[in-house]
Amino acid sequence: MKLVTAIIKPDKVEALRKSLTGIDIQGLTILEAKGYGRQKGHTEMYRGAEYEVHFLPKSRAEVLVDDKDLEKVITTISEAVKTGKIGDGKIFITEVSDIIRIRTGERGAEAIS
Amino acid sequence: MKFTLFLISALFVSNVSYAAVDPEVAYIFNTFLFIFSGILVMFMALGFAMLEAGFVRKKNTSAILLKNIALYSIAGISFYLVGYSLMYVDVGSYIGSLGGMFYNPTVDELALLDGADNVAAIADTGYSAPSDWFFQMVFCATAVSIVSGACAERIKVWPFLIFAVIMTGLIYPIFGAWTWGGGWLAEMGFSDFAGSTIVHSVGGWAALVGCIILGARKGKYAADGSVTPIAGANMPLATLGTFILWFGWFGFNGGSQLAMGSAFDVLAISIVVVNTNLAACGGVVVAVILSQIMFKKIDLTIALNGAIAGLVAITAGPDLQNHFTSIVVGGIGGALTTFAILLLDKLKIDDVVGAIPAHLVAGIWGTLAVGIFGGGDFFVQLTGVLAAAILVVPLSAIFFYILKGTVGLRVSEEEEAMGLDKAELTGEAYPEFK
Numbered sequence: 001m002k003l004v005t006a007i008i009k010p011d012k013v014e015a016l017r018k019s020l021t022g023i024d025i026q027g028l029t030i031l032e033a034k035g036y037g038r039q040k041g042h043t044e045m046y047r048g049a050e051y052e053v054h055f056l057p058k059s060r061a062e063v064l065v066d067d068k069d070l071e072k073v074i075t076t077i078s079e080a081v082k083t084g085k086i087g088d089g090k091i092f093i094t095e096v097s098d099i100i101r102i103r104t105g106e107r108g109a110e111a112i113s
Numbered sequence: 114m115k116f117t118l119f120l121i122s123a124l125f126v127s128n129v130s131y132a133a134v135d136p137e138v139a140y141i142f143n144t145f146l147f148i149f150s151g152i153l154v155m156f157m158a159l160g161f162a163m164l165e166a167g168f169v170r171k172k173n174t175s176a177i178l179l180k181n182i183a184l185y186s187i188a189g190i191s192f193y194l195v196g197y198s199l200m201y202v203d204v205g206s207y208i209g210s211l212g213g214m215f216y217n218p219t220v221d222e223l224a225l226l227d228g229a230d231n232v233a234a235i236a237d238t239g240y241s242a243p244s245d246w247f248f249q250m251v252f253c254a255t256a257v258s259i260v261s262g263a264c265a266e267r268i269k270v271w272p273f274l275i276f277a278v279i280m281t282g283l284i285y286p287i288f289g290a291w292t293w294g295g296g297w298l299a300e301m302g303f304s305d306f307a308g309s310t311i312v313h314s315v316g317g318w319a320a321l322v323g324c325i326i327l328g329a330r331k332g333k334y335a336a337d338g339s340v341t342p343i344a345g346a347n348m349p350l351a352t353l354g355t356f357i358l359w360f361g362w363f364g365f366n367g368g369s370q371l372a373m374g375s376a377f378d379v380l381a382i383s384i385v386v387v388n389t390n391l392a393a394c395g396g397v398v399v400a401v402i403l404s405q406i407m408f409k410k411i412d413l414t415i416a417l418n419g420a421i422a423g424l425v426a427i428t429a430g431p432d433l434q435n436h437f438t439s440i441v442v443g444g445i446g447g448a449l450t451t452f453a454i455l456l457l458d459k460l461k462i463d464d465v466v467g468a469i470p471a472h473l474v475a476g477i478w479g480t481l482a483v484g485i486f487g488g489g490d491f492f493v494q495l496t497g498v499l500a501a502a503i504l505v506v507p508l509s510a511i512f513f514y515i516l517k518g519t520v521g522l523r524v525s526e527e528e529e530a531m532g533l534d535k536a537e538l539t540g541e542a543y544p545e546f547k
Binding site: 045046047048049 | 343412454
């Protein structure tokens, strides 16, 4: 089992949710995040004085998947959030040793099916 | 203003070429103008409160709101106790007397309430004494509102409130005595219809002195000369406040005609209202265009300052007979204010809401504009502008330094970082938004 974490543009959250629901993925967690990558920050202005904004608003999506669904999920996320411009974000995969559905006590892949 | 009213009524009592209005009817309309306009100006206190609440950070919201409602209340009481008396009662050249302390209705007015048959005598005074007092009091409060916004986010609550007592009980009334009270500037022919100098520059000078003595908010100006802007928390509130001020200004300027008992006066009020509105429009449009040109983007806060600048600028002479001129006066006010905002940052003077650009700079401009476009003499107008500086700068500096040396003027660095709401008040404005 894997934890798929995607740092994406905040306005792509809804598109991501729709696509994942479309391939029958049962759960998605979204966190509001701030960060920068190669995109860096940008300059803003208030009352004539410029200032740097180093961290940009991002959303962090977390999805637990069974190994067999991994590539499909990666493709789906990429297609849903990609604009082709700098700042589209990253997807990274973490190994998960176990998953427990609290209500029923189911474990492993059963807990996310 | 009272002084002018005597002149106007004298003029029209003796020079009636149309069917004269019954004196009691004129008394009713004049008094109504004072009460109605005074209520509009009172609403400006809310305008200042909302504008300032929008420009400060979330953690200082309750503190700035408290300062606003407390300063308004202090202004009322100290203007009642001594301010009105020093400004209007037995004014020689420089200051009134204390003979009018604990201001009350006149003996004749009290007699009328007790059933005396003296309506004719009362009507001849032109307006009721309490209505005039109320109208003057709300102007006095406006002058201190200007100080609270500029010094926000770092001045301690109590020292600020003590300064409000001094401002409304002494500084404002003295300059008021020189002008509307009939003192030396009035005798020179200084012309300031509703107070570009008397209210707005006087408040603006005190705000400037306060900002310099306090120093900037921590983190705004770096040693290398760079500016880190501290953005206001709530632009809808700042915009609401600006619109409320604009709304109240029709009372501020319109009511300063001081009489409504004749076709002449009602026409004059109409002209004042149109000019007041057009000047504010001019101020906004110029500020919007200038910020687009200078910053490549429009800055809402500067547009809001532009509205105030236009209003302040026209306040010295809203009786201009050519409406187009008021767009010019307001527009130039908006431009000067925009430049002054940038200049203050260069000088490292931290004015949270832009009160110094909008009230002091536009106030000076508006007063001088009466000497250019209106009926005033330019050098007399300039004398009045300088007189305000010479009176208010040293006096407010003395009192600010006394406060600084005794109770302290500024919160500690820790308290500033924590926010004044937690440091000085019992709670934050939005306790559930963490």
